[in-house]
Amino acid sequence: MGKRLVLWDIDKTLLDVDGVGFELFSAAFAQYSGLTEHIDTRGPGRTEWQWFHDNLRANGMTPTDDCFPDFLTVQDALFEARAAEFVERGRVLPGAREILERCAEDPDIVSSLLTGNTRRNAERKLSAFDLDHLVDFSLGSYGDDHMDRSELVGVARRRVYQGTGIEFTPDTTVLVGDSPNDVLAALHGGARIVAVATGITDAGGLRSTGAETVLDSLSDTETVLKALLA
Numbered sequence: 001m002g003k004r005l006v007l008w009d010i011d012k013t014l015l016d017v018d019g020v021g022f023e024l025f026s027a028a029f030a031q032y033s034g035l036t037e038h039i040d041t042r043g044p045g046r047t048e049w050q051w052f053h054d055n056l057r058a059n060g061m062t063p064t065d066d067c068f069p070d071f072l073t074v075q076d077a078l079f080e081a082r083a084a085e086f087v088e089r090g091r092v093l094p095g096a097r098e099i100l101e102r103c104a105e106d107p108d109i110v111s112s113l114l115t116g117n118t119r120r121n122a123e124r125k126l127s128a129f130d131l132d133h134l135v136d137f138s139l140g141s142y143g144d145d146h147m148d149r150s151e152l153v154g155v156a157r158r159r160v161y162q163g164t165g166i167e168f169t170p171d172t173t174v175l176v177g178d179s180p181n182d183v184l185a186a187l188h189g190g191a192r193i194v195a196v197a198t199g200i201t202d203a204g205g206l207r208s209t210g211a212e213t214v215l216d217s218l219s220d221t222e223t224v225l226k227a228l229l230a
């Protein structure tokens, strides 16, 4: 066991939730801030923590140490209330379920997540589409572990070592993601990147950010597997 540690991004890589996550974040921000109107910052691939701080600053507010947990309490309640919308409006991206299944059954692969979502939101989203049994959440890293996505690479590797005793290296750790921030997290955090052009950035944009391997989608399971094990 343990030739590859594969860490999946969620949004626009495994799932397209049709903006429900953004709407919930925005609604939670409105409730948290008490502002009748507010500016929402954009930037796929940020951690929720970073996104929240960016939003605070964009609206003239200053982040404090305990503001993010307070915000998450508000957001959690909205996620619970609107959880059904993920399935009603969202979809699993082509090939995502198949490659997650292949990775889950491959003894050479440890498969988990590296996502800007908080762990609870990651669990909610994957559970909504019955994908939650295909990854080990306890080994992943999330948008409430650190503000900087690059730091999540080390967080995941430490968790994997503690959980499995396997020590993965930058050469044996692979991130899979759709945004330039996924590519940068791999480059700065110490991992390989398999980028997928299923988000708003096309293949050229992902390559120019530094991704050597860019796939059009996860549709062809054998091609994805080959890229993960390369």
Ligand SMILES: [Mg+2]
Binding pocket: 009, 010, 011, 012, 013, 044, 045, 177, 178, 179, 199
């Ligand atoms: Mg993404």
